[in-house]
Amino acid sequence: MRELLEAVADGSLSPAQAEAELRGYVVGEAGRFDAARDQRRGIPEAIFAEGKSAEQVAALAETALETTGRALLTRLSDSQYDALESHLDTAVPDATIDRWSGTVRVTAPDYEQPSLDATVGIATGGTVDGPVADEAAAVCLDAGATVDRVDDIGVAALSRTLDQLERLREADVLIVAAGREGALPTVVAGLVDTPVIGVPVSSGYGHASDGEAALDGMLQSCTVLSVVNIDAGFVAGSQATLIARAIAAARE
Template sequence: MDLEPILEDVSEGELSVAEARERIEGFTRVDDFARFDTRREDRNGVPEVVLAEGKRPADVASIAEQAIEKEDRVIITRIDEETKTALEDVQSSAAEVEWIEQAQIMVLRTSEYEPPVTDGTVAVLTGGTSDIPVAEEAAVTAREMGCEVETIYDVGVAGIHRMFAERHQFDDADCIIVAAGREGALPTVVAGMVDAPVIGLPVSIGYGAGADGKAALLGMLQSCTVLSVVNIDAGFVAGAQAAQAARG
């Protein structure tokens, strides 16, 4: 990090000592319970995201308020109704509020926010309609990292002709995410057809012996094609990895 511009801003009174400290440390403190990483996107292109799941709604709102003030945009994932209500005051301070209901994601932006722009393209496929919420988390993440995203849903192996009919939509993508539950076969099929990196995203859909996505995860890990695999329901991770690869 180049410290000289920061020190010059402090000496000229344009930056307080506390603000300079935050820039140097690379995170902002939220009371005594959170530290929002303000330099993650500068380091590796992946934005810091607020995971609402497991947090108190009031704490999520506090983190989001600090994040949008520092970064002009905040992405909050896995939001329940109570947390959505707690975010109302934060929403009122944003110029733009995007609510992706299927994925339970909210993106807040100020009027000063300038989105990243890349030439990367990411395709997101699902085996079934039940896989869409996790796939949407991946799609939103890749879009927020500046990629053009094409979604092709409900093209699983139970009716493989559906996927072949849509091949023109993903054949030229720079990276492809394939979300599937049950036995998780679709990523293997797609990876055997294209020359782009494919990321398998196992989804916790399906009952019986392979419940909670375990069969899908193991099936993708055992794939005979060249395939990367993320954890079960890890839509954010899949989207971020795909965007990094597509922009590469």
């Protein structure tokens, strides 16, 4: 405790950093940020931008950078991203911003990127499934895993899937995102010996076009796979990261 107080007094530790050390979270005008989640759970808190104002998103991102060295944000609109970029130009001018559709990762200049000796394969049924896969990929890349991404291999033309089979088999864990009837994860899971995480996507049209048909299909899979919620790319990426961490630890 005394060391923390002395560090705040001499300026080597900010009040937010000290609060994160003491409580595990930081309280700001935009809400509470769980700065200790990465150490406690192995997965950082992501800032879910949907439903938040641009100011709230920017404030939480700044808090995340100050306390953990990076910020992971999901479901950002273009206007939220523009506001975030403008805010960081002043607040953290040397920060690095990486963007994948609606997912953004920001790192402070002194942030040390971790590395995992594990590969996460990510496959999509079609291009429309890309933003959900982007969200999953961002989580895995943040953890330091190698990501091998292959898109548009849906079962409407099974040859597209089989053409990539050897590549899929090389991954330590697979995330497979698909809409419509959600058949791709079931097919892939029947052909590989690695864990498969299925992500139903709210793409397509017609009956249950909001992703429910894909979710039902994956839950009813006759091959063994795990299934996350509709469009839950972050959850899939988090699950894959935990598996990748275990594999990397075993290799060490």
